Amino acid sequence: MDEQQPNSVWTSNSFWKRSAGWVTGFAVVLLMFLTFDTMTQITMGTDQDLKDGITKRVPAATVINYQIGYKMDYSRGHEMPVIGKPELFFGKTWSVKEANQLLNLGKLTEQSKDCMNCHTLLGNGAYYAPDLTKAWLDPMWKKGGVMQLMTHTKTKEEAMAAFLQYPVKYAIHVRKMPNLKITAKEAQGLVALLKQMSSIDTNGFPRGFSRNVQDFKQGVSNAH
Amino acid sequence: MHTNLSVGFKSGSRKLAAKYFTVAIILFGAQLIMGLIAAIQFIDPGFLFGIFDFNISRTIHLNALIVWMLYAMIGSVYYMLPDETGIETVGLKLGTLAFWILTAAVTVVVLVFAFIQIGPGSQMSIWFINEGREYIEAPRWADIGIVVVVLIFYSNVLLTYLKSKQRTGIMAVLVADLFALVGLYLAGMFYTDNISVDQYWWWWVIHLWVEATWEVFVGALAAYALIQIIGANRKIVEMWLWIEVLTLFGSGILGLGHHYFWIGTPEYWWEIGALFSSLEPVPLIAMFVHVLYDWGKKQGYLNGQNAGQAIKSTIKNTPAMSWIVVNAFGNFLGAGIWGFFHTLPQVNIYTHGTQFTAAHGHLAFYGAYATILVGMMYIAIQKYYGLERLVSTTKTKLGIALTTFGVLGMTIALTIAGYEQVLVERAELGGGWQAYFTAQALPWFTQAMDWRLIMGVVTCIGFVYLVIDLMTIGKNANAQAKIKQANI
Numbered sequence A: 001m002d003e004q005q006p007n008s009v010w011t012s013n014s015f016w017k018r019s020a021g022w023v024t025g026f027a028v029v030l031l032m033f034l035t036f037d038t039m040t041q042i043t044m045g046t047d048q049d050l051k052d053g054i055t056k057r058v059p060a061a062t063v064i065n066y067q068i069g070y071k072m073d074y075s076r077g078h079e080m081p082v083i084g085k086p087e088l089f090f091g092k093t094w095s096v097k098e099a100n101q102l103l104n105l106g107k108l109t110e111q112s113k114d115c116m117n118c119h120t121l122l123g124n125g126a127y128y129a130p131d132l133t134k135a136w137l138d139p140m141w142k143k144g145g146v147m148q149l150m151t152h153t154k155t156k157e158e159a160m161a162a163f164l165q166y167p168v169k170y171a172i173h174v175r176k177m178p179n180l181k182i183t184a185k186e187a188q189g190l191v192a193l194l195k196q197m198s199s200i201d202t203n204g205f206p207r208g209f210s211r212n213v214q215d216f217k218q219g220v221s222n223a224h
Numbered sequence B: 001m002h003t004n005l006s007v008g009f010k011s012g013s014r015k016l017a018a019k020y021f022t023v024a025i026i027l028f029g030a031q032l033i034m035g036l037i038a039a040i041q042f043i044d045p046g047f048l049f050g051i052f053d054f055n056i057s058r059t060i061h062l063n064a065l066i067v068w069m070l071y072a073m074i075g076s077v078y079y080m081l082p083d084e085t086g087i088e089t090v091g092l093k094l095g096t097l098a099f100w101i102l103t104a105a106v107t108v109v110v111l112v113f114a115f116i117q118i119g120p121g122s123q124m125s126i127w128f129i130n131e132g133r134e135y136i137e138a139p140r141w142a143d144i145g146i147v148v149v150v151l152i153f154y155s156n157v158l159l160t161y162l163k164s165k166q167r168t169g170i171m172a173v174l175v176a177d178l179f180a181l182v183g184l185y186l187a188g189m190f191y192t193d194n195i196s197v198d199q200y201w202w203w204w205v206i207h208l209w210v211e212a213t214w215e216v217f218v219g220a221l222a223a224y225a226l227i228q229i230i231g232a233n234r235k236i237v238e239m240w241l242w243i244e245v246l247t248l249f250g251s252g253i254l255g256l257g258h259h260y261f262w263i264g265t266p267e268y269w270w271e272i273g274a275l276f277s278s279l280e281p282v283p284l285i286a287m288f289v290h291v292l293y294d295w296g297k298k299q300g301y302l303n304g305q306n307a308g309q310a311i312k313s314t315i316k317n318t319p320a321m322s323w324i325v326v327n328a329f330g331n332f333l334g335a336g337i338w339g340f341f342h343t344l345p346q347v348n349i350y351t352h353g354t355q356f357t358a359a360h361g362h363l364a365f366y367g368a369y370a371t372i373l374v375g376m377m378y379i380a381i382q383k384y385y386g387l388e389r390l391v392s393t394t395k396t397k398l399g400i401a402l403t404t405f406g407v408l409g410m411t412i413a414l415t416i417a418g419y420e421q422v423l424v425e426r427a428e429l430g431g432g433w434q435a436y437f438t439a440q441a442l443p444w445f446t447q448a449m450d451w452r453l454i455m456g457v458v459t460c461i462g463f464v465y466l467v468i469d470l471m472t473i474g475k476n477a478n479a480q481a482k483i484k485q486a487n488i
């Protein structure tokens, strides 16, 4: 189409066309390479990893059999999940197969109930309700916390399961979560999903998770 | 130079385009109504609680948005094909059938979202009710249907391109870009119980659509529109287009990394994402400059040439040109500036998943896509009535001014709300259930929600003017042209 000779390469369409091709090609190749690397890093770990104390960015479903914390890592400069001692989950230790099935049910339920159009998970989704990335670690659910008292339960997981099944009954705020007809089994699955999600290494998001609600309420600021 | 053959509006391709545009506008209306409901629910959480919950209004808000834009994009391509290839589009019978199938499928999906809403935790729900992943909630059966239909559309475009002897740069870009656009949808069509892997691929669809393939698509549309509206020089326009492709893909593809900071993916994405996404505003600035430059140049040329003559404007279609200028500005502001605000990991750790994101989402989608697609509809109207010139009416102006002012107002309100969330919920309290609600209750937030609703209503009023204008402007202008002709 270029009938006239372009005066300079900078105004030559075919130069820009070729350059566009090369740059795009380069970006795509680099993205492919990084994708392969990332996939190997975020594939779920195994039960053996957990037993051997090997940290994976995304631990196996059987991580539900362990305590999970979220602690400052000074070498990385932000918090990261810490997998602790074994603990019972809904009163038992889950086999690999059982844990996988439970997590799978949880993920299917999360998608089927459209949780992400009210909440964010890993910070993505909707902004109508709290981020659930580290919900498992929220002080509201801890022993002696509001939710266990209100739901008359003795463990975090039971309190969460109770709330998920009867969110209107156990509402805390005026903006309530509606009843989504979640069954007891589905609720267990969702809690497993929430617990496993809290063990994912999110590079320190959210930062300083729920660190000083108490301080804030008493008028103390963290910004010294 | 090639000849600008136009088959005119008698072309079947253009009739099909009109169908796509019509459904697009209806879905746009549905999107706005759902947005209003969702905005009311923020202020009065009891509104439709347990009947039509927030997640449902939001799901339809987003899906109507994506689908109306895809409709308008398909419509735009069918519309411009005859001009760009010089021949009638291939496979129109199948294309029309595909339109009806797609429209039937979309209707069913919307009805299922509205009335069945959610299902039990099973594969069945994901296949037939709701996939539960933002923007691409459509159940799997519909995903497959959409892919089939879009492939029919794509093969029509490709075959027309191959059959035609005329090979414009705009068509070359479109054919390659649409291929990538369709292919990317596949990345969102599988299930995994690993939520990090899930979100990794989900962003391939969302980000690589809006920040790569859709942007290039818009570049091609703007190029076409400038040639049509102000008679811009094709060679220069196409040179800019190739530069845009280079810079958009060069920054946008790896800019994907700005979504991989916190989803379980490795830390090197901080650098990759920050570096490349920071470059993303560059092409948007270029596109902005380009539109104004071409317009100014053409106008200056005309001024110098025929001072004192009857025709003072180089613009053959002022409504379309107005929307395209708003596009150039909105794309730069919404995507470029608002996007850049939160694209560095140091900032994003605090803004991630706050109303700040919603502020950016609104201005970017509106500024970069809604505007130019509406502009294309005005171009189509001009051709439909065979008008030499299409001039803005009061309704055109009110439509463009009110919708734009409304969206800008919503964006500012949401930005303020997001800023307050960043300070209180995130920086001060570190996130979490109570931190979240503490921030939601403060006046900076609640008042912003009121203003968002008010500005949403303003947007809707603008939309009503827009629709009335789209339905009447051509007819009225045509009638006037006839009177003039009779007088001569």
Ligand code: HEM
Pocket: A123, A124, A125, B134, B210, B211, B215, B258, B259, B277, B278, B280, B281, B331, B334, B335, B336, B338, B339, B340, B342, B343, B344, B348, B351, B352, B353, B354, B357, B360, B361, B362, B364, B365, B368, B369
């Ligand atoms: C027209 C182009 C664009 C559109 C339509 C667009 C739209 C969006 C939308 C809707 C979201 C929210 C996604 C969600 O629901 O989670 C988002 C997120 C984001 N966008 Fe854009 N965007 C565009 C361009 C850009 C550009 C050019 C940049 C950077 C320079 C950018 C930076 C970001 C970032 C960092 C996020 C993540 C926000 C978070 O962490 O919550 N965007 N964009």
Ligand code: HEM
Pocket: A125, A126, A127, A128, B031, B032, B033, B034, B035, B036, B037, B038, B039, B042, B058, B061, B062, B065, B357, B358, B359, B361, B362, B365, B366, B370, B407, B452, B453, B455, B456, B457, B459, B460
């Ligand atoms: C009547 C006017 C509108 C109202 C009242 C409205 C309201 C809303 C509300 C309440 C949300 C949910 C935000 C949240 O999760 O907290 C939302 C999300 C969204 N809306 Fe609108 N909206 C309107 C118009 C538009 C327009 C014109 C566009 C684009 C062309 C748009 C694009 C979006 C996008 C992309 C999101 C997702 C944002 C994200 O996830 O970050 N909306 N809107």
Ligand SMILES: [Fe+2]
Pocket: B207, B211, B255, B256, B258, B259
């Ligand atoms: Fe992005």
